[in-house]
Amino acid sequence: MTKQDAAGMTRRQLYEAQQRKRSIRIAATSTALVIAAIVVLVPLTPGWEKVKRSFFNWDTLVDTFPKLLDAFLINIMIFAWSAPAIAVLGLLIALARDAKSPALFPLRIFGAAFTDVFRGVPVILTVYLIGFGIPGLGLPRPWNSPYIWGSLALILTYSAYVAEIFRSGIDSVHHSQRSAALSLGLSERQVMRDVVLPQAVRNVVPSQMNMLIALQKDVSLLSFIGPVEIFRQAGVFKSLLANFTPYVGAAIIFLIVTVPATRYADYLMARQMRERR
Amino acid sequence: MxxxxxxxxxxxxxxxxxxxxxxxxxxxxxxxxxxxxxxxxxxxxxxxxxxxxxxxxxxxxxxxxxxxxxxxxxxxxxxxIGMVFQSYNLFPHMTALENAMLAPRRVRGVTRAAIQPEVEELFARFGLADRMGNYPDQLSGGQQQRVAIVRALAMRPExxxxxxxxxxxxxxxxxxxxxxxxxxxxxxxxxxxxxxxxxxxxxxxxxxxxxxxxxxxxxxxxxxxxxxxxxxxxxxxxxxxxx
Missing domain, CATH: 3.40.50.300 (P-loop containing nucleotide triphosphate hydrolases)
Structure with a gap:
């Protein structure tokens, strides 16, 4: 027989409710303590007043924010044309590396070399080498634009990573799916296109979301070769106003975009884990 | 022979x-x-x-x-030669009907419209008429295995x-x-x-x-x-x- 109290709860439910209340109390107390420590201790540091003025200046933030937003449109633009190119190139490289036909052997070698090289070099170096090197060939306008070659640097680097993720997705499709498809008379190509790839792509959506988020941030690296995107614009304001607040403003703008995207990627990841159990 | x-x-x-x-x-x-x-x-x-x-x-x-x-x-x-496996091996990203129509469409090159009546008839014969639109994970093991049999039969194997x-x-x-x-x-x-x-x-x-x-x-x-x-x-x- 189960004993119930006045609220109609069983013994265990009562115990669990108590435990829940207890952990909420502890979490609230420790959070309050940490915040209090920061609020009380940080202003006690000798440089706080100076840092407050140069990093958290409200007026500067309000004045520069609209211009920063404008500059962020350039980030979005570069992101918008790079991302699809990365998806396509990444998939092609993944397929090239899995190619079985001997005629495609050079493609396999190329795919492997490509991923090794572009995963092995810091992004900023690739941006420099391609972004300065190729326009240095003396190409006529508009082919000397740092937008083109900077974007290409990002596309090449990210395609290498994205290709590896696609490949892990292809490997994650159980070989019994291949057997079943082959047993129906499908060709290797049809098996890949109709059976393996659709499942592989679905399996790696959360990982690829994370790559998109990283790309969104790395677009700022192009500032080093010319384009006045948000990071560069913040730098211009810093020099003009002798104040670092525009950098904080830029960080806020990035967070407005990346935090929801990160949350969404995590949600997709968690859902996938649940589905696989 | x-x-x-x-x-x-x-x-x-x-x-x-x-x-x-x-x-x-x-x-x-x-x-x-x-x-x-x-x-x-x-x-x-x-x-x-x-x-x-x-x-x-x-x-x-x-x-x-x-x-x-x-x-x-x-x-x-x-x-x-049709084959059916212990673990069903249905394609999880396709409905039962799409599972069964894939190979005829790709290998025999017939259109969806041309093969559908024949495949639907197979589903009906094996008591799966109301399951054609379901995805594999919405079906019981027995239903999945019967769909796998229908999928193999759709190629008219000998x-x-x-x-x-x-x-x-x-x-x-x-x-x-x-x-x-x-x-x-x-x-x-x-x-x-x-x-x-x-x-x-x-x-x-x-x-x-x-x-x-x-x-x-x-x-x-x-x-x-x-x-x-x-x-x-x-x-x-x-x-x-x-x-």
Missing amino acids: AKLELRGVEKRFGEATVCDGIDLDVGEGEMVCLIGASGAGKSTLLRCINLLEPIEDGAIYLDGTDISVPGLDPQTVRSR VMLFDEITSALDPQLVGEVLDVLLMLKDQGMTMVLATHEMGFARQAADKVCFLKDGRIIEEGAPDAIFDTPKMDETKAFLARALK
Whole structure:
């Protein structure tokens, strides 16, 4: 027989409710303590007043924010044309590396070399080498634009990573799916296109979301070769106003975009884990 | 001439010989059951017949033509021989109907519209008419396995191979799948089964083969194998399997 109290709860439910209340109390107390420590201790540091003025200046933030937003449109633009190119190139490289036909052997070698090289070099170096090197060939306008070659640097680097993720997705499709498809008379190509790839792509959506988020941030690296995107614009304001607040403003703008995207990627990841159990 | 003839089929994985010189005749419309302990080579033999595994030695004839010639395009052979697996292996990103229509569309090159009535008719015949629009994970194990059978049948195969197709099912779902096999037998389908369902093999098979260590130790009519086995290995296996 189960004993119930006045609220109609069983013994265990009562115990669990108590435990829940207890952990909420502890979490609230420790959070309050940490915040209090920061609020009380940080202003006690000798440089706080100076840092407050140069990093958290409200007026500067309000004045520069609209211009920063404008500059962020350039980030979005570069992101918008790079991302699809990365998806396509990444998939092609993944397929090239899995190619079985001997005629495609050079493609396999190329795919492997490509991923090794572009995963092995810091992004900023690739941006420099391609972004300065190729326009240095003396190409006529508009082919000397740092937008083109900077974007290409990002596309090449990210395609290498994205290709590896696609490949892990292809490997994650159980070989019994291949057997079943082959047993129906499908060709290797049809098996890949109709059976393996659709499942592989679905399996790696959360990982690829994370790559998109990283790309969104790395677009700022192009500032080093010319384009006045948000990071560069913040730098211009810093020099003009002798104040670092525009950098904080830029960080806020990035967070407005990346935090929801990160949350969404995590949600997709968690859902996938649940589905696989 | 038998529909399907195996002559001295040998299959090795590295050092391990999984099929060790197997001879087998399967007549048109016959149901042959392969029995034996796990690892005896039943599944591998079926995969060899469907050219999913290349064989080391021997030959496999379909309608008298050697289909095990190295270098032969396996696609045409596979589209004539259907196979159903223990773990269903339905494509999870397609509905049951799409699963069954994929191969006819891709391999035979017929349009969706041209093949759909025929495939729907198959679903209806096996009691799945209201399940065609479902994805595999919305179906019970028994339903999934029946969809897998329909998918193979949609290619209008001449021979069907069944690899322990009831082994992954809850006991109460086994019956609905075995009923499908009986229907196919009535329609004159040529079938080879690897199975642990001794009762079914005894009741429905035309011939039963007992495999051990990649060899057919004993074969014959079900009654002969189950009631008066001659070989000691067969007796020992049946004693354990029928316990």
